[in-house]
Amino acid sequence: MLTLIQRLGALSLAFTQETGRMGLFLVRTVMAIPAPPFRWQNLLKQIHFIGMRSLFVIALTSIFAGMVLALQGYYTLSRFGSEALLGPAVALSMIRELGPVLSGLMVTGRAGSAMAAELGIMRIREQIDALEVMGVPPIHFLAVPRLLAGLMVLPLLTGIFDVIGIFGGYLVSVQLLGLSAGTYFSGIESSVTMHDINTGLIKALCFGIVIAWICSFKGFFARRGAEGVSQATTSAVVLSSVLILVSDYFITAIML
């Protein structure tokens, strides 16, 4: 019995410690943003890595997400004779929910895992220590460009996801199921408000921070060789994904 309590205590302590370290890492990263020198090249490299190189997977995911949403939506709405609402249903789902969440999850899988692995390898090969010895603050050099890139790129990717997703819905609704293009698009125009778009973009901003923060943190403090890097990468992806879904609920609850 005592062992069980001891274990629970140890787990709680470890959880508290890890959460505190993660919080401190985020605070130190945010505080390092205004400190000179500003490394434009590092930032551009990260924007290219997180944004440009995720475009294909975002396009692929979004078009099929839009298509399946239209397909499912059509058969549900047709039961009530409300096929005309298919456009708004697809667009609102995309803009408010699926766009930011699926973009976040895709970027976590593609760029976040690579981010954690790259920093983890830098840690075990002592490259992060080398930066410190050279007098280059590693957080400023490595974490700041990733955080800023995540912050800038996720809303853009979400916007692209939304547009392609709505187009995927159009392909199925109009080209396959015979709904008129006018009905599809006029429904979207009349039902999507600026508030919906803002909600999606705010979510995307938050998810961008979550991905860059968690994946950088996990990679930054990877330990114990190749196995440690693989563990760091796995836990970065799992924790980022979970935090995206959890924060999605709370942001939705606040912004409804």
Added chain:
Amino acid sequence: MTTVVATPEFSCTETPRIPLGQRLLASGCINAQQLAEALAAQSSLDPEEINHLIGRTLVSLGHLTQGRLRTCLAELFAEECRVYHANPAVRPSLSLRGVEKRLDGRVVLDGIDLDIPHGHITAIIGISGGGKSVTLKHLVGLMLPDRGTITLDGKDLVALSPQALQAARRRFSLLFQGGALFDSLDVYDNVAFPLRETTEVPEDEIKRKVMRALEEVNLAGMEHKFPDELSGGMNKRVALARALITSPEIILLDEPTAGLDPIIENAIHHLICDTFMRTRTTMVIISHAVPAIFKWCHHVVVLHQGKVRASGPTLAIQESTDPVIRQFISGDVDGPIHVL
């Protein structure tokens, strides 16, 4: 600009201070005529650069072979070690007092007291797990002690603010065991990295310095290779070039010959000696290459079970009768150190 009159008596006007050239002359490796010719060939350079390149110039003029230069430098270094043995009173660059460190509940450093003599090469030796690498990380402030002080020219590193510690670190260079080169950068960018990130040196000056640093480690022409295209020995040499590029006051080398074959190991030792003779930088080497390392350091610190077992001039440590040190030097399995 230096005006040099080349005569057999080596009379110079406005002669810059070229310590290495003078010492090669005094040791009989070269004659005055040869030194004067080498100086004349380098007359457009500043004195520091002449001192850096004098050996290379003598080789390129055909006055010395590369091998003979290496032997001359090694002989000069051995002579220095004998002088240091006779009179080891040198002010310390770095001092550790009562340094204690626990990692995962295990005592790794148990009240370390040691001094790193200024302008000399110190080797830290000891069995694996004896606290050598942890000591090195304390010297550069990568780890902070649980107790004790680490002083650099009288200032306690432990008490410094993060900004001051960062500034203090710029006086050091550390050659990591694995090189710690950035995989995504080529050799040129790796060597240029500390200058670009921590100084305002213009790019053409950086280029000149990088090319010279690569030449000094015999890697001229390799600047566009990536670390994964180089052998282990070459990677170590690139890391050494990167460590030297900022002209640090103290260079720390963590097992610079680990995992290398005996020939490359010897080449790296010669390179360290060559670098030291040109720059006179304080160096600290962690090494398992015993007894080979004794030829390449003035001072030895033996760490055992988290404590300094012995510290002194190399010749004194070699003659030590302490059974632990004797076993470590001879490599015997049987003795006070139980490994099996």
